Amino acid sequence: MQFVHAADLHLSASEAEKSYxxxxxxxxxxxxxxxxxPLIVFAGDTFDSFTDAMALRASFTDWAAxxxxxxxxxxxxxxxxxxxxxxxxxxxxxxxxxxxxFTQTPFSVRTLEDAEFLLVPFQKDFYDTTKWxxxxxxxxxxxxxxxxxxxxxxxxxxxxxxxxxxxxxxxLFAKLDADYAALGHIHSSRxxxxxxxxxxxxxxxxxxxxxxxxxxxxxxxxxxxxxRSKQVxxxxxxxxxxxxxxxxxxxxxxxLENLGKDWNPNDSVMLVMRGIVEDENTVxxxxxxxxxxxxxxxxVLDFKREVVPVAGIAEKQIARRFLExxxxxxxxxxxxxxxxxxxxxLGLQAIAGLMGVRL
Numbered sequence: 001m002q003f004v005h006a007a008d009l010h011l012s013a014s015e016a017e018k019s020y021x022x023x024x025x026x027x028x029x030x031x032x033x034x035x036x037x038p039l040i041v042f043a044g045d046t047f048d049s050f051t052d053a054m055a056l057r058a059s060f061t062d063w064a065a066x067x068x069x070x071x072x073x074x075x076x077x078x079x080x081x082x083x084x085x086x087x088x089x090x091x092x093x094x095x096x097x098x099x100x101x102f103t104q105t106p107f108s109v110r111t112l113e114d115a116e117f118l119l120v121p122f123q124k125d126f127y128d129t130t131k132w133x134x135x136x137x138x139x140x141x142x143x144x145x146x147x148x149x150x151x152x153x154x155x156x157x158x159x160x161x162x163x164x165x166x167x168x169x170x171x172l173f174a175k176l177d178a179d180y181a182a183l184g185h186i187h188s189s190r191x192x193x194x195x196x197x198x199x200x201x202x203x204x205x206x207x208x209x210x211x212x213x214x215x216x217x218x219x220x221x222x223x224x225x226x227x228r229s230k231q232v233x234x235x236x237x238x239x240x241x242x243x244x245x246x247x248x249x250x251x252x253x254x255x256l257e258n259l260g261k262d263w264n265p266n267d268s269v270m271l272v273m274r275g276i277v278e279d280e281n282t283v284x285x286x287x288x289x290x291x292x293x294x295x296x297x298x299x300v301l302d303f304k305r306e307v308v309p310v311a312g313i314a315e316k317q318i319a320r321r322f323l324e325x326x327x328x329x330x331x332x333x334x335x336x337x338x339x340x341x342x343x344x345x346l347g348l349q350a351i352a353g354l355m356g357v358r359l
Contacts, residue, residue, distance in 0.1 A: 001113040003039035004032045005219040005229075007147075007184030008204035010048040010080065013055035020236075020266070020299060022059055024206045027236040028218055029067050035220045035232075038070050039112055043184030043202075044078025044122055044147030050085035053093060061096040073099040074110065078122045078147040078184055079166065102145075106132045115141040115223045118176060122147040126168050129175065137177050141223040144178040147185050150199055153192055173197035180226040182219075189217050189231060198226045206237040207268045210302075213240050238266030238299060245290075246341045247275040247307065249314045249323075249348075251282025256290065260297045268300035273307055276348045280309040308359055310352045318354070322347050 006028055011021045032040050047053035053060075064073055077090045091103040102108040102119035106129070110117045116139045126148065148166030166185060173181050174195045181199040189203035202219045204212060216237030221229045241263065245253055253259075263269060271290065273283055287303050295301045313319050326344050329335065349359055 001039070001115050001141075001224075002035060002037045002220055002222050003041055003112075003115075003143075004028065004035065004037055005041050005043065005182045005200065005202050005221050006205050007043040007182075007202050008045045008078070008187055008208065009042065009206055010045055010204065010208045011052055011056050011060070012048045013052045018056075021206060022056075022063070023236040023266075024216070024234055025060070025063055027234050028205060029063060031218060031220075031232050031234070032071060033068055037220065038072060040067075040071065040073045041117075041143075041145055041182050042073070042075040043145050043182050044076050045080040045184055046075055046078070048080055048208075049083040050081055050088060050090065051083075053081060053090060057093050057095055060099070061094070064096050064098040067098060071098065072112070074117060074119060074145065075099060075101050076119050076121045076145055076147060077101070077103055082122065109135065111139055114139055115143055118142065118144045118178070120144065120146045122166060124166065126166065126172065129169070129172050132175075134176055141179050142177055143180045143182055143221075143223065144173060144176050144197075145182045147183070149185055150181075150183065150192075150194075152194075153186065153190060153199065153201070170194040170199070173199065180221060180223065180229075182221070187212055188214065189219075191229075198229075200229065202231075205234060207240045210240060210268070210270060211242075213242070215239055235264065236266055238264045238268060240268045240270070242270045242272060244272050244274050244341070246344070247273060247277055247283065247286065249276065249278055249319075251277045251279065251286055251307075253286055253290070256293060259290065260294045263298050265298060267298045268302075269298050270302045270304055273303060273305045275345065276308050276310050276313060276352055278309070278311060278314050280305075280307060283307055308349075308352065308357070310355065310357050313348070313352060313355065316351065316355070319348065319351050322351060 081090050091101045103121050107118045107120040148168045150168045178197045183201045186201045187204035191200040215233040217231045219229050
């Protein structure tokens, strides 16, 4: 059989995020319909908190009802569904007859066609797995659904905080006799084989925070050959983009008309304002102009400043001559734009140093 593997959608009921999140959820359903799968599996953090699950249960129920008649939804809680829940439990909420929520520990078992699903809700640790009473596999394929970080698949960088909870020993998959592990918790897509088990994270199905670069995706998994699983990008999710904006000495940006031409309307964009300027107040004016002319092209537009104000640098003869020489080099063919901009930046920094400015 085939099924959709999604994770870390972080559906939010906040006014700023709700419409965006539900558009991504809708596209997940449409992708499942196109793939003609009987099942969508959410491997945790479907909701950003238990409060969001409460607020969005009607919307989620309506979405599930809109799926094909034979499509079902399996959902396990992640660490975010534990937030703000108090004594409540996700399984106490009704999402309609098509949605099954699995909160029983250590796991629940469900069989669909030729695949057996072991559904493991989020737990603060998985150290006590030796006591799990693991049933023998009774059908051809076994899929384990979990939410946590597998040792050896930790990402070091913008998402490194995801490694802090719910560590999973990869040896567990052999004990569970798993052919495929549908994981959630790490927000970038990756797969690795441990023994006979293909362990996969589809990555966050939407841009949840800054730094989550690249397309947002789900996986269409074929239990008959898990290595043939297909990554499906979600256009409604957009991407996070970080773009350097190299400013002129007067704080202006001459390439404004070309900025954002290749961006998706659903993107979240961070513009890093860079360079040496005469007066930092002009940078605020440039940001306002960019926001007015470009902000409507994307879902989120933020600014980060990495500028150094150096009063009087534009009047220095050495600066004028350097920029004239740099301009001739910029006009030459074959030069990397990144190298050119870095050359300009370093040159102006050196001139600022001669002026006694500490950088």
